[in-house]
Amino acid sequence: MTTSTNTKPPIIWQNVILFTLLFAISCGVVPWYAYQYGIDAKHWVWLLITFSFCNLSITAGYHRLWSHKTYEAHSALKVIFALGGAFALQNSALHWSSDHRVHHKHVDNNDKDPYSAGRGFWFSHIGWMLREYATNQHIDYTNCRDLQKDKVVMWQHKYYLPLVLLTNIGIPLLLGIIYQDIWGMLLVVGVLRLCLSHHSTFFINSLAHVWGSQPYTTKNSARDNAVLAVFTFGEGYHNFHHIFENDYRNGVRWWQYDPTKWLIKSCSWVGLTTKLRSVSDLRIELAKAKAKLQYAQTRLSADPTQQEHSAKLAQEFERLTQTLNDYYQTQKQLLESKYDTVMKQYEHSLLQMKYTQLKQELKQQRRNWHLMTTRIA
Ligand SMILES: [Zn+2]
Ligand SMILES: [Zn+2]
Incomplete structure (x- = not known):
């Protein structure tokens, strides 16, 4: 499917409804609930913990481990990332990595890059998921043959939907039962956490390709942005990442805010990660x-x-x-x-x-x- 045709591909209603509902509930129902019944420290703490769990599973797991193979991880850590990835509701690690490898290979190519920044902010942020733009493009995952040999990746791919339901309903529900506030936890840890996690990750495809500096390469639209790095667990150093995609770091200087890099590095001290790759x-x-x-x-x-x-x-x-x-x-x-x-x-x-x-x-x-x-x- 190319973009040069005038007729737009069919809408994926399931995604449109999901993203709209998440956004509407987060902006409307959550503040109303907070006003009516109150949201306190326990909600915020668990929001931060679950948000970090989701985003780090995407950045350290989906992105730097599986998409780019910048290091190797212990199976236990892979399982944690696989669960966190399902909790983040961003498709299976196999599918995500397949899309992402195409993004790197054909960055800014409006016909081939699945979320090309050249097609505008809305498209690269979320629009690419709202219509059938890439139905048969890489459904066979031929660019992820290595990942098809990874047992954890294939297990998560096979049981993706049950894992999504288990984490997204199970975790907030469990917290709700423990703290005796089921609706509060479902709204904050269930809906608001997912909405924040989605859009902070989506910013890497949209904002990180338009806002920031290009200290390492001008060959593509990727930017380095320290502000964005704060919300994206270090992925804001996207200009560096696009030129040195096999480096486990995105913020390459020790002082650059890159918690994903720190997580991978500290896990190596206890043997959970090995063979960390970095450029000279x-x-x-x-x-x-x-x-x-x-x-x-x-x-x-x-x-x-x-x-x-x-x-x-x-x-x-x-x-x-x-x-x-x-x-x-x-x-x-x-x-x-x-x-x-x-x-x-x-x-x-x-x-x-x-x-x-x-x-x-x-x-x-x-x-x-x-x-x-x-x-x-
Ligand atoms: Zn990119
Ligand atoms: Zn990447």
């Missing part, structure tokens, strides 16, 4: 420098008198690339030399000197590069 600092810095070069050259290309400046910039980029390669290479050698018992003391000192020199050089070049590119941009 060199590749990250090179990508950033290249993106800056492209920004600056696009600006300069509009002015024919700036050709000389453009050539200088290209030269400086070459120099920076060379120093970066040398620096990270030497850093690696230095690290390895610590365990090298054959290496002589003076050889080690030479390596250390070379490293210190390159570090100084790089510091200066980074500063130059920053000044040259920001002046233009």
